[in-house]
Amino acid sequence: MVKDPVCNMDIDEKKAAAISNYKGKTYYFCSKVCKEKFDKEPEKYLKESSESIKS
Numbered sequence: 001m002v003k004d005p006v007c008n009m010d011i012d013e014k015k016a017a018a019i020s021n022y023k024g025k026t027y028y029f030c031s032k033v034c035k036e037k038f039d040k041e042p043e044k045y046l047k048e049s050s051e052s053i054k055s
């Protein structure tokens with residue numbers, strides 16, 4: 001299992017709706033919408049995933 005960096009959902013790599021490569025790493029997404037968000041601002045989501053998010 002991996003985490004969707006956009007919505008923080010657990011994703012099965014084999015069932016991912018979308019995949020993106022960024023700086024040599026592969027990221028998996030629950031939907032194409034999440035992938036599009038990530039592709040627009042990857043740094044934003046990578047920073048947020050390494051810190052605790054308060055929403």
Ligand SMILES: [Zn+2]
Pocket residue numbers: 004006007008009029030031034
């Ligand atoms: Zn998602």
